[in-house]
Amino acid sequence: MVTLNAAGRLAGRSCVVTGAASGIGRAVAERFVREGASVVATDLDAEGLRRLAGRFPDAVSTVVGDVAREEDARRMVRAAVERHGRLDVLVANAGVIPLMEITEATAEDWDQVMAVDGRGMFLTCKYAIEAMTAQERPGGSIVCLSSISGEAGQRGQAVYGPAKFVASGLTKHLAVEWADRGIRVNAVAPGTIATERVARLREEPGGTEYLEAIEKLHPMRRLGDPAEVAAAVLFLASDDASFITGAVLPVDGGYLAQ
Structure with a gap:
């Protein structure tokens, strides 16, 4: 486990983290709290959210819902505005990760991944931007979770990989579209991370x-830790990245450098 010291870089910030019940999303929520943020954690996993909020009862509130459902996505953003008065940061992390070749995949597999990883990211970004532009002090930061599969081809990812190209593409287009209104939009592209x-x-x-094969494809010859991805998300969300927008930051042990 990677242990990183907190510096209060998100003190007083209102944040939404989707897919926060486990894995990278949970690590992001935990790191944000340690950096002073108030976090609305969202997921379909109510029990996982309950455990997270139980550890940080003063800083974490929860919304159980599906990012692919328009009303749920709207409700996640609304919760941050109603509870904390504004929205400063969205981390669009929720996703599903099926591993299959195209001959194994069905149209239903494709639709499910695109619903969560594609439509869900679109909806949460849409409602976050609406909130960020409407508030008294407009502006904010969005960090989308892409992947090395959203930057380069991989075997067994004919369904998942294209959805992550959506994440990388949406990041760049929104960054250009909203930069002059004080909203930064960036992404991280993790390699293989040791999640559940x-x-x-x-x-x-x-x-x-x-x-075993995928570890060898990463030049550092190991899997990443969720906390290492959370550190990169924190950087992009914080004022330390105030002149960065439209970036897709690899957190991949050198995978994309090859």
């Missing part, structure tokens, strides 16, 4: 072999 989902691969046929 990745750990479960070892229980699936061929999963252990897949992970």
Whole structure:
């Protein structure tokens, strides 16, 4: 586990983190709280959200919902505005990660991934931008979760990878569209990160072999830690990145440098 010291870089900020019940989203929510933020954590996993809020009862409130449903996405953003008076940061993290070749995938698989990873990111960004432009002091920061699969091709990612190209593309277009109104939009592109989902691969046929192979493809020869991704998200969300927008920052142990 990576341990990083807090410096209060988000003190007083109102933040929404989607997909916050586990993995990278939970690590981001935890890091934001330690940096002074008030966090609205959202997910479909009510129990995971309950555990997170139980650890930070004064700083974390929760919304159970599906980012792919328009009313749920709107409700997530509205919760931050109603509870904290404004929205300063959105981390659009919620997503699903199926691993399959195109001959195995069905149209339903495609639709599910695009609904969550594509439509869900679009909706949460849309309502966040509406809130950020309407508030008394307009502006804010959005960080989208892309992937190395949203920057380069990989085997077994014919469904997931294109959805992450959506994340990278949406980031760049929104950055240009809203820069003059004080909204920065950036993304991180993680390599393979040791989340709960990745750990479960070892229980699936061929999963252990897949992970051994994917580790070797990262020049640092290891998987990343969710806290390492959270540190990059924090940087992009904070004033330390005040002149950065439209960037897709790899957090990948050198994978995309090859």
